[in-house]
Amino acid sequence: MKIGFIGAGAMAQAIIDGLLKSKVVVAEDILIHGNHKNRYEPYAKKNGLVACETNSELTSKSDILVIAVVPAVVQPVLNEIATSLKNTQPIISMASGITIDRLQELTSDTQPILRILPNVNSAYNAGMTAVAANKYLEDENLTELLKLMSAIGEVIELPETQFANFSAISGSAVAYIDFFIDALSRAGVKYGFDKATATKIAAQTTLGSAQSLIQSGETPAEVIDKVCSPGGDTIAGILAMEQAGLLNAVVKGIDATIEKSTGNN
Numbered sequence: 001m002k003i004g005f006i007g008a009g010a011m012a013q014a015i016i017d018g019l020l021k022s023k024v025v026v027a028e029d030i031l032i033h034g035n036h037k038n039r040y041e042p043y044a045k046k047n048g049l050v051a052c053e054t055n056s057e058l059t060s061k062s063d064i065l066v067i068a069v070v071p072a073v074v075q076p077v078l079n080e081i082a083t084s085l086k087n088t089q090p091i092i093s094m095a096s097g098i099t100i101d102r103l104q105e106l107t108s109d110t111q112p113i114l115r116i117l118p119n120v121n122s123a124y125n126a127g128m129t130a131v132a133a134n135k136y137l138e139d140e141n142l143t144e145l146l147k148l149m150s151a152i153g154e155v156i157e158l159p160e161t162q163f164a165n166f167s168a169i170s171g172s173a174v175a176y177i178d179f180f181i182d183a184l185s186r187a188g189v190k191y192g193f194d195k196a197t198a199t200k201i202a203a204q205t206t207l208g209s210a211q212s213l214i215q216s217g218e219t220p221a222e223v224i225d226k227v228c229s230p231g232g233d234t235i236a237g238i239l240a241m242e243q244a245g246l247l248n249a250v251v252k253g254i255d256a257t258i259e260k261s262t263g264n265n
């Protein structure tokens, strides 16, 4: 089964890296094309992928087409490949804010489509991907596509109406969590650690906290209560962070993300 990626940027590369690591696909079965040859060709060569000269060539050589360009480029790309695309060819689209209805308008009324919202942790098979399929994806194809998505991390089926909200607390939140890790490590630098050591300490602590929550099923609030010894240091820190508005700052950031991805600003 040949999987063709239109777009070879951050998210396409994260998914491809994860797929190759998981060995569900061999490199020769992945085709790729991007806007600039000097960007996509070295990546293809390094990983043993097939670099195509045009989007149309890639489309006609692929069994499954992955749309990995920014939302503004989706329409021109789908217009460009219109004569190469078969109306039975499954499409996976990760373009934020582009609905299945819109994708059908730009392809065919009966195009099999899986809309996804992945995150860049997919590169390490630690992704979190939302999926929504239309009714034209036959069971066999849907199973195959879900197997690919499961190979790069956890998968959750969601109605499309939840995609922007999900994206804010997952796709975009990778950056927000790294922002927090960076803030912790800068605080570490303030108190004498070199940046690399401080970042390692902050990142490992974040990883351990996430693993503990998932494994224990505890809520974050329960863990916070355990860490805050009575009259101790952590409660002083929590109260100072709240006084500075951490919770509100995070929620405002999520609000802005959702507004942007739904076109409300």
Ligand SMILES: NC(=O)C1=CN([C@@H]2O[C@H](COP(=O)(O)OP(=O)(O)OC[C@H]3O[C@@H](n4cnc5c(N)ncnc54)[C@H](OP(=O)(O)O)[C@@H]3O)[C@@H](O)[C@H]2O)C=CC1
Pocket (backbone or CB within 6 Å): 006, 007, 008, 009, 010, 011, 012, 033, 034, 035, 036, 037, 039, 040, 055, 068, 069, 070, 071, 073, 077, 094, 095, 096, 117, 118, 119, 120, 171, 172
């Ligand atoms: N980054 C993320 O964490 C996430 C991204 N997404 C979605 O993934 C999609 C891609 O985002 P991201 O990877 O960040 O963006 P990038 O800008 O990193 O990648 C976009 C890719 O599209 C290529 N491209 C541009 N125009 C064309 C064209 N006409 N034909 C073929 N390829 C073209 C670019 O080529 P070149 O570089 O040569 O210009 C580049 O390889 C977006 O729709 C985004 O909403 C979804 C979830 C998370």
Ligand SMILES: O=C(O)[C@@H]1CCC=N1
Pocket (backbone or CB within 6 Å): 096, 167, 171, 172
């Ligand atoms: O910033 C963006 O638009 C994309 C969507 C989710 C993460 N990155």
